Amino acid sequence: MPTLEDVARVAGVSRATVSRVVNGKRKVAPAVQVTVLEAVAATGYVPNRAARSLVTRRTGTVAVIVSGAEPEPEDDLYLPGILADPFFGRVVGSFVRSLRPHDVHPVLMVADNDETRRQVESYLRFGNADGALLVTTDADDPLIEQLMATGRPTVLFARPAHPIPVSYVDVANADGGRLAAERLLERGCRHPGVVSGPLGVPAARSRLDGYCDALARRGHAYVPQVEGNFTFESGEAAMARLLDLAPDVDGVFVGNDVMAQGAIQTLRARGRAVPDDVAVIGFDDSSVGTLSRPTLTTVRQPVEEMAAEMARMLLEQVDAGEPAVTSAIFEPRLVVRESA
Amino acid sequence: MPTLEDVARVAGVSRATVSRVVNGKRKVAPAVQVTVLEAVAATGYVPNRAARSLVTRRTGTVAVIVSGAEPEPEDDLYLPGILADPFFGRVVGSFVRSLRPHDVHPVLMVADNDETRRQVESYLRFGNADGALLVTTDADDPLIEQLMATGRPTVLFARPAHPIPVSYVDVANADGGRLAAERLLERGCRHPGVVSGPLGVPAARSRLDGYCDALARRGHAYVPQVEGNFTFESGEAAMARLLDLAPDVDGVFVGNDVMAQGAIQTLRARGRAVPDDVAVIGFDDSSVGTLSRPTLTTVRQPVEEMAAEMARMLLEQVDAGEPAVTSAIFEPRLVVRESA
DNA sequence: GTCAAGTGGGAGAGCGCTCTTACCCAAGCC
DNA sequence: GGCTTGGGTAAGAGCGCTCTCCCACTTGAC
Structure with missing residues (x-):
């Protein structure tokens, strides 16, 4: 050599x-x-990276941290749900693409309990990575504070639940709700309803608010509303409740695509045609939307662009030699398919 | 510090x-x-990892390489399909879990064209990682040879198409086909058919062979058979061809879950109830199988275990200081749900 | 022609660690 | 009692790189 x-x-x-x-x-x-x-x-x-790193105190790597609540020991799958979500691969792939031209490589870490969170923190604190890209399912993940404490540049996907001086990218969730509302009205829906995500999650709340606001501006003072928890089954159940609550509903905005699939299933079971009797709009543009019929009309987050921006922000901070606090909000886009 | x-x-x-x-x-x-x-x-x-690495010539990292054919510039998604597959996250998550106790960290790399393949090779050749875990969609990926040439320990997910002295783990694909055949017969199917994956892919071929062998042993000399290419649309189309070829088919083994979804869609469109008129069995146990109704009966690869074994093999070779050539084959398992 | 300022290159001191070598000292042996 | 033996420790030489001096030389102004 x-x-x-x-x-x-x-x-x-x-x-x-x-x-x-x-x-x-x-x-x-x-x-x-x-x-x-x-x-x-x-x-x-x-x-030689090691030798260079020894003197420059730079490693040429960043930590990509996947965090979230500890997984349930369900079946023999012991991983945080997010890892099994196609979303994860899209984000990570975009990171790799964005970092490569700068000769920076991502080291993957999973933090799903106190012990692993501590390990991740220590990894960064001792300079084994120049910064961190955090993708967490939990908007007030304790890891956020821990990463801040290491003093390394950090960028989050999605705004943290509580105000913390940290950089992040996010999608304009409320605008996504608005897009859905407009699409339903445009199709001629007279009785729009909504299946929201858990209202404790800021993103879910914003989507709901955006949707209701847009409808209120067009005279829909009351919008029948039920809450799900982002799973298929909760989508099925929530849709059933919504139908009971408002049998004349003819358009539904559902907080994410997976729940939307569940909702469609319930509608089918109850003999309502989608989209003719009830139009359905999801959120995320996850791949499940194209793997069923009718294909799902949905609100798309520009996930790849958002991840690329995270990488850009992080590299900028790493170059500057110190963390900064900036943010970027991306506009979602309506992807019109068959369901609405 | x-x-x-x-x-x-x-x-x-x-x-x-x-x-x-x-x-x-x-x-x-x-x-x-x-x-x-x-x-x-x-x-x-x-x-300090850098200082230690400088003298030991070990980095404490391994490359996790996701490889495959160059993606199509479809929409604004520019990534190899495998990254958007939940399978990817399961594999990678399992790597992280298995490597962590040994204080080894995975560096993620994507190789989807000659240029990036060369970069990955050079990364390894110059000792930036102690070994490589390769997950490729292409059984005769040129990267396999390139990695061998670096002299670093390497372990593959799935057996390479051509005989090469390299370590790998794989699932007993033929046994998976057999499990599907047995299940269909057990349900009382009299006219089993099959939608295979592309026959150029060794895994797809083995699944088909195992299925047909098991049926032949039970007197089914002829099994109507059509070929798909693992996509939803090809599943729809293949199922339509199969129905034309053998209108009395009452059980179908489909080469993977995504195609199986397509097949079910076609069956529904043609008025065949699943599983009452036609039973359907997929392969992979990908999450799409539980996000639709009827839920999909499928053959499950123990992906997490396989990935864990890859990590174990690799660490063993890294410790030994030189590549070795071993393999491990895992038995698939039938996951019975609603579709068969 | 002289001197100050500016420009490009060399020498050498580490960065934090491991590992070989050499040394010390107590225990065992004849 | 002097010698070997061997476990346990210290000393110091790098691993390959960057970066701060410092020196040699050129350039321009007076």
């Missing part, structure tokens, strides 16, 4: 000069630069 | 002794050991 020393010898200059050329730090005479570059090519030199 | 030096000073011994205690390499007098351990606790010392 060739070292700086080897390159220096071949190029007939000192180690320091080679280092300067490789890192482009200080001015080097063009002629020397060419010689060095040739020597690098000739020897096949690649900098 | 405390260093070995600091600990040594507090404990009143030399750096070397502290190092010995921390790494448990050579015998140290019990009394001294206690003193050192106390000093470690008092200072909050944690070894």
Whole structure:
């Protein structure tokens, strides 16, 4: 494995000069630069990350932390639900793509209990990664505070539940609700209803509020509303309750796609055609929406763009050498398919 | 940040002794050991990975490589399909869990074209990771050979298409086909058919063969058979062809769950009740199977266990200091739900 | 022509760790 | 009693890199 020393010898200059050329730090005479570059090519030199990291205090890696409540020991699957969600892969894939051009690599960590949270914190505190990208299912995850305490740059996916000086990206959830409302009205729905996510989750609340606001502006003072918990089964059950509450409902906005599938199932079971009798709009544009019929009209978060922005923010902070507090909010988009 | 030096000073011994205690390499007098351990606790010392890695030539990280054909620039999603598959998260989550107790961390890399494959190879070749865990959708991925060439330990998920001296884990695909056949016969199916995956894919072929073999043993000399390509749409289309080919079919084994969803959709559209008129069995136990009605009976790969075994194999090879060639085959399990 | 300022390159000191070598000292042996 | 033996510790040499001096040289102004 060739070292700086080897390159220096071949190029007939000192180690320091080679280092300067490789890192482009200080001015080097063009002629020397060419010689060095040739020597690098000739020897096949690649900098040793460990050695560089030892002196620069930079690792060239960032931690991608997947966090959330401890999983239930259901079946033989012992992982936080988010890992089994296609959303996870989309986010992570986008991270990889965004970091690669900067020669930064993501180290994956899972934090699902106090012990693992502590490990993650210590990993960062001791400089094993230059920063953290946190994807958590829990808007007031204790890990957020712990990461702040390490002093490393950190960027979250989704706004934290409580005000904390930390960077994040998020989608304009309320606007998503508004898009759904407008679409339903446009289709001619006269009796819109809603199946919201758990109202303790800020995102779920915003989607609901945006939806109801938009409807109120068009004269719908009262919107029958039931609450689910983002699972298929809760979607089935919530839809059943909604039908009991408002039998004449002809359009439903559902807090996420998985629940929307459940809702459609209930509608089918009760003999209501989708979208002709009842139109359904989901949220997320997860792949389940295209793997069933009717295909699901949904509100899409630009997940890949959001993840790319997280990476960009983080690298900026890492370069600056200290955490900053910024945010970016992305506009959701209505993806019209068959269900509404 | 405390260093070995600091600990040594507090404990009143030399750096070397502290190092010995921390790494448990050579015998140290019990009394001294206690003193050192106390000093470690008092200072909050944690070894610096970069410094250690510089001298040991070990990084304490392994590359988790997701590979496959270059994705189509469809919509604004530019990622290999596998990343958006829940399967990916299950595998990766299991890696993290298995590596963590050994203080090894996974670095995620995506290789989807020649350029990125080259980068991954170079990353490993230059010792930035101690080994590689490869999850590829392409059984004769060129990356396999490239990884072998780096001389780093490598373990694959799924047997490579061509004989190559490399370690892998796999599921007994043929046994999965057999399980499906037995289940259908047990239900009383008289006219079993099959929608296979692409026959160029070894796993798809084995599933088909296992299924047909088991049926042949029970007198079903001829099994109507059509081919799909693992997508929902191809499942819909293949099922339609199968119905045309064999209108009396009353049980179908489908090469994966996503196609099975498509098949069920076609059956429903043609007025065949599932499972009463036609029973359907999928393969994978992906989450889509529980997000629709009827829920899908399927053949489950023990993905988490398989991934854990990959990690175990890799660590063993890393410890041994050189690649080895071993394999482990896991038995699939039938998960009986509503569709068969 | 002289001197100050500016520019490019070299020397060398570490970064924090491991590991080999050498040393010390107590116990065992003839 | 002097010697070996061997466990246990200290000393110090790097691992490959960056970065801060510092020196040599060029340039421009007076």
